[in-house]
Amino acid sequence: MEAKLSEVTMVAKSSAMGGGEDITMATSETIPKSGPVHPSGGTVYVTPYVAPAHGSVGLGERPEKFNGKDFKRWQQKMLFYLTTLNLARFLQEDAPDLGENPDWQTVAAVDAWKHSDFLCKNYIFNGLDNALYNVYSPMVNAKALWESLERKYKTEDAGSKKFVVSKFLDFKMVDSKTVISQVQEFQLILHDIHAKGMVLGESFQVAALIEKLPPTWKDFKNYLKHKRKEMKLEDLIVRLRIEEDNRQSEKKAGNYHQEAKANVVEQDVLPFYSGRLFVRRPLVPLRDE
Incomplete structure (x- = not known):
């Protein structure tokens, strides 16, 4: 019933x-x-x-x-x-x-x-x-x-797969940003690719990351390409971080030397008080008394 x-x-x-x-x-x-x-x-x-x-x-x-x-x-x-x-x-x-x-x-x-x-x-x-x-x-x-x-x-997921692949292929690093910050962007794209069910081998990821380094890293890029021993992605990121730290240290050292030279030139002109403000006048050799 x-x-x-x-x-x-x-x-x-x-x-x-x-x-x-x-x-x-x-x-x-x-x-x-x-x-x-x-x-x-x-x-x-x-x-x-x-x-x-x-x-x-x-x-x-x-x-x-x-x-x-x-x-x-x-x-x-x-x-x-x-x-x-x-x-x-x-x-x-x-x-x-x-x-x-x-x-x-x-x-x-x-x-x-x-x-x-x-x-x-x-x-x-x-x-x-x-x-x-x-x-x-x-x-x-x-x-x-x-x-x-x-x-x-x-x-719709199939369409988003094509979008993620296009984003991966178009990604290229620039000199105006730090390399490590751009490496993090690259890793996010890789994460999206894996989330869509697409698998990229680690060797491919390493080679792709090396190829996407900015123009000023051309010599270091060629150095990495000619290394015979394969690297893991984590090892490559560590190498990039060390290289970037070294470059920043050299850049700071170069700026310091330039500032030191500028200070030497400045010392050739001493300031004196004119009553209202300091002005500079050239050094005059002292007369023998």
Whole structure:
């Protein structure tokens, strides 16, 4: 026997749902009120599958609301979250078919599957912000919802991959900034590339970083290119930091020598007080008295 409910309110208060936060899910689906009739004549009451509340799943592990950005990261977190609730399989399963003359076990299994799929779908809905919730709310099951999100946002991820690759190829260091600060920019680009699922070998990263050194580092660049022993990226960055420190020290020493020469020239002219301000006059040799 089944009862048509205009609204079914499910309030989850468990650590799996975030430590006591009430979550309400409303639907107009047909929810089985009692199980089918057993061949012996008795009524079989079916207890739908309910996701266990694992104590290890805390408030911080529930994914943040997805707002259309960083889909891959959100998807991985949501997949892990659903896995802890034993609901991840409903992202790939279609609804079982009852057939023409189903027996009571088949009907009971289908009812339990629908209930678990209902939970899975609404956990995903709860992970979307309001704007996206309104867009995807017509989805009939968890699999359709999951695949629709993938089609939409994985395509956008493919476009962002091309953007990151273009950014990597166009990156070139300039002399107006410190090399180490630009190395940090380069590392951020590498991080974005890896975050998009693209893998660059360390030898390639080292060679690319050497090639992108600024024009005034031409001699040092050639020196690094002709080194036979391969370097790790961390070792190369240390070498660049030492080289830049040496260059800055030499530059300061050069400025000091120039200032010293200027002071020698200045000492040839001594100031005297004219009554209102100091003026300078050339030195005159003292007369012999």
